[in-house]
Amino acid sequence: MYTIGQVSEMFDLPISTLRYYDKEGLFPAMERKNGIRKFGETELEALRVIECLKASGLEIKDIKRFMQWCTEGPETYAQRKELFECRREAVQEEMARLQKTLAMLEFKCWYYDTAIADGSEDGLQSMMPDKLPSNVQKLYDLAHS
């Protein structure tokens, strides 16, 4: 069993954040002794899942719902699995979006490299999507698709 201070160090999270998560119902099984929180293995695994679901873009209130399911036994396995499938798809879509963003950023890097090397042209409008090197053309197409 760990104190809130120990868990704060283990996960590199402010104590205030752990208390906030608790207040929001993210540790429905947490016990206390004289009012003091006792984090057990259940809460540590909960925190790992919280970090994962948060990174997937899920909101706190929905993470709370998941943690509630976890206290309700095998009847909720299907819902829990569906949630993870859903987050998996969301993350895949976000990665695809970021891939396009990356292409645009790489195009812009190339553009300014070229502009600096040339010592010419300015501004927001000055890139004509003709006659670019074909690898850059690919970045440009991807970024604007």
Next chain:
Amino acid sequence: MYTIGQVSEMFDLPISTLRYYDKEGLFPAMERKNGIRKFGETELEALRVIECLKASGLEIKDIKRFMQWCTEGPETYAQRKELFECRREAVQEEMARLQKTLAMLEFKCWYYDTAIADGSEDGLQSMMPDKLPSNVQKLYDLAHS
């Protein structure tokens, strides 16, 4: 030249958002006629860049700084390029993070699949990192690395 309503449709952004961007200084070159905003090609390209930089995680006030640089001519090429490089790295790091999140989510999907198929075991603690199928072991290792 386009009105704010036309641009709102073109970019599928609320009019209020466009006015907010303008108020925050994201269109430093925008002209007006009788107080009415006139969006030109400069502003459309600015919007494309705004969406890209926003998707990369950049804050509005930093996007404003970039737009300011764009009005200052070739002297700021180096800064602008550095910004894009910096965002490129940030996006690459974010994608690496998401890759790990994805591994964890896939592990959880596998876990609940198995639990449902087995019709056994409950809760947050019940996954021992021994004797998993080796492809699942890989997901698990990646997610916890």
Next chain:
DNA sequence: CTAAAACATGAACCTAACTTTAGGTCAAGA
């Protein structure tokens, strides 16, 4: 036994990025 460190609470505060509201201007069509 006592002082400091670590824990607790509720309430207020914070930030970013918008959105909504209330009130006003202006051009075009019936």
Next chain:
DNA sequence: TCTTGACCTAAAGTTAGGTTCATGTTTTAG
């Protein structure tokens, strides 16, 4: 002429996810 629709502004409101504050209790080290 009137009224409808698209535009304008400043200011207040909203939401998520915390953080800070004031105050009080419990644990721990000397």
